[in-house]
Amino acid sequence: MPEPLPAQAVVGRRIAFTHHRDLNKASRDQHGVITGIDTEQRAALRIRLDGARSNLNVTPDYEGLHYLDEVVPVPELPMGRFQPSTGQPGMDYVYDGVLVVEFEDGDMVAITGDRAKAEAAVATYLREQAGIDDEGDIRHALGDLVDRDVFFAWEPEDADCAWFMHPADADPTDVMNVHYLPA
The missing domain is CATH 2.30.30 (SH3 type barrels.)
Incomplete structure (x- = not known):
């Protein structure tokens, strides 16, 4: 007892x-x-x-x-859509103001609508974090960057992940343009 x-x-x-x-x-x-x-x-x-x-x-x-x-009163966990920043779990790599996130399955996203900035951030991430030193492999990966409109949303406290990235829907709240790199 x-x-x-x-x-x-x-x-x-x-x-x-x-x-x-x-x-x-x-x-x-x-x-x-x-x-x-x-x-x-x-x-x-x-x-x-x-x-x-x-x-x-x-x-x-x-x-x-x-x-x-x-x-004090126990603060409520934020839920719903949010704007990503380095203050959130799993979002800790920034290059030249562009947040780059790598998901568990190896997919990546550069949170910017500017393709040139996305390419620079992803290329630097691949060199510095993924250890890729073959520039041909990096150029090939950058060719696979896909422009997407998405939103980020918090999940419940006991979910497997703190947040998910979702394809944009009819609700324009917190929708942003990103560059997505599939694994």
Whole structure:
């Protein structure tokens, strides 16, 4: 049977959290909020770190968990369409202002309507991130870039991916022109 929860363990409590791998480092804690409590589990607390879209399950007495004084309403996860930026999970490569995303299946997208900028960003990504050094292979790949209108939408918290890219539909909200490179 799980141990009783400390009085500070309440939904909405702000917390500071250090991952186990960082406990002996002089790194700064990440902050977040307790989003749920399951008293039937040893890892009874569900916490969501600021800027994250998924919860971590932790024990109330975990040494890297520090309860802060503030209790706030649990913020809702953003859902629906959004404009991509480097602040979202899986979107961390930018070349000359163009965000390039590689999907799990190897497909890629350069988030720009400007073909020349898309080609430069994808070519640089292929060299620097994919390790392709044959310029002929890079030129061949760039020939496969397809101009598409799409939108990006957040998925529910427990989905396999935080977000998906969808073909544009009748709703013009957040539709953007991108250059897509199939695997």
